[in-house]
Amino acid sequence: MTATITLLGALFAHYRRHPVQGIFLLVGIVVANVLLAGTLLINAQARASYGQGEQLLNASPSGQIRHRESGRPVDETDYILLRRSGFDTVAPLLRQVVRTSTNEAVELLGIDVFAMPRGTAAGDSAQTSELDFTSFAYPPYSLWASPTRLAQLGADEGERLPLLSGSSLPPLTALPDSQLGHRMLIDIGALQELTNQRGRLSSLLVFPTTAEQISRLEDALPHDLVYVSGSDAPDPAELTRSFHLNLAAMGLLAFVVGIFLTYNALAFSYTDRAELIRKLRLAGIARSEMRNALLLELALFLALGLLLGGWLGARLAASLLPGVGQTLAQLYGVYIAYPDSLVPAGFWLPPLMTAAAALLCVLFPLREMLDAPILEQRQSAWQHRNIQRRDRWFAVVGAGLLLAALFTALTLSRTSLGLWPALAGMACLLLGAALLLPLVLRLLLSALARAVPARNARLSWLVADSRWLLGPASLALMAMTLALVANSGLNTLIGSFRDATEQWLDQRLAADLYLRGDLDPGTLVEGLASEATGLEAGERYRTTVVRPTPRGGRAELEIVSLRSGARFRNAVRLIDG
Incomplete structure (x- = not known):
């Protein structure tokens, strides 16, 4: 035990001299955990509110009576x-x-x-x-x-x-x-x-x-009154499904980016400490002792990162919940509770996912570090062979993920499996393309090296140096690619959701101004037409009819009557669709 503590002290001494590396590793773990935990807590609180139904002082109405x-x-x-x-x-x-x-x-x-x-x-x-x-x-x-x-x-x-x-x-x-x-x-x-x-x-x-x-x-x-049962009302969970799916996708994208940050932080830390680890091995530290010390070091970082990420995720969820509730109320007419404490459902999932992903991340750089030759003169050739073997493994896994994405796309084109299989197929496509990136870049650089004239020594050196840098920088390039794609996809997701909502509102709200009162609508239209000759006014009549369905249930039909006109016909087409 004393030897392990002494070895840990020697390993942590590196972070005292290079604190940015430790902060980088901690930030990667926190980023992977915080937004995922926050979105899961928000969605769990919303689902709990939907399950409880509309409540007023612990009273849950089973239905309501309203005007037809x-x-x-x-x-x-x-x-x-x-x-x-x-x-x-x-x-x-x-x-x-x-x-x-x-x-x-x-x-x-x-x-x-x-x-x-x-x-x-x-x-x-x-x-x-x-x-x-x-x-x-x-x-x-x-x-x-x-x-x-x-x-x-x-x-x-x-x-x-x-x-x-x-x-x-x-x-x-x-x-x-x-x-x-x-x-x-x-x-x-x-x-x-x-x-x-x-x-x-x-x-x-x-x-x-x-x-x-x-x-x-x-x-x-x-x-003129009708009773509407609570079971006949639209399911708020179905109404807001796309909204919560967007939140979950944001959390998963942040998780993937954070895991790549963690991988690069671990790989860079082990590479920077290669000389220290080699000297410790030469001093008599066994391979198993070094492995256990490095895993214990990662466990300490994980514990601190998960605690900090979970706390920040809960704070983030608590601060965003009122804004989410306001958005749901304005868009869907759905209300969620703002409790004193959030529903802890699913709170175990982000730490578990982060810990499992971090262990997968440390698997390759830790194995490379422990398998590296102790003698310095054999390091370069071993590192080159190891990078080539890693790129081939990445290529095989990437090709498998692309085939899985293709299979998912073909299956979804024939049958409707829902949104989650589609998201899984998209994840396979993104990760597969990222894993194939090092091999594709290496092939391109090899082709470029053959195309460069031999007399152009400076350009040949530049291409050769780029091929050498591709080994340690391949994971960083993969992380940057995924981050760029995630950022572009997130902006597209939010932008398309906003544009679709605005277009729906523009089409649904056909008129620029709505008047409601006890005055006879026909008299109001005639009065407005005489006072403002350029005004296009129309009477809108709406009623709600509840009818039994063939399966024994009840269906609520909304009937809207509008005058003839281009903008009103547009609104009717929306209702028909």
């Missing part, structure tokens, strides 16, 4: 009649978006906490038992939000946020470990007064009850 015409409010009178008819599992909900004085959009959910079924809003949980429902439901009211959302707004607990309209929101109250996410809770009466929505509701929440009670509820609904 999408976007139209529900009359509060209909809600009162339903409650008087004995439907106690129905609670009102009002969704409104207001803007603060700094033009920050704030989404407010107006609820009646005393209308929530017993055992939900004021149930047995530790979270709700400590809340002051009296201050929430009576003037001056209070506004409940997650601590992360308060930090995102730059507001403190008890502060009243001023609005662009000149009024102010109720005092803020932090609701720890809630499922609110990007939204904020307020008393429904206060929200109706604040936004001038008296007598209007966005929808009615229906909490779990018997099938017979649901059937009675549907029969009691007015003709």
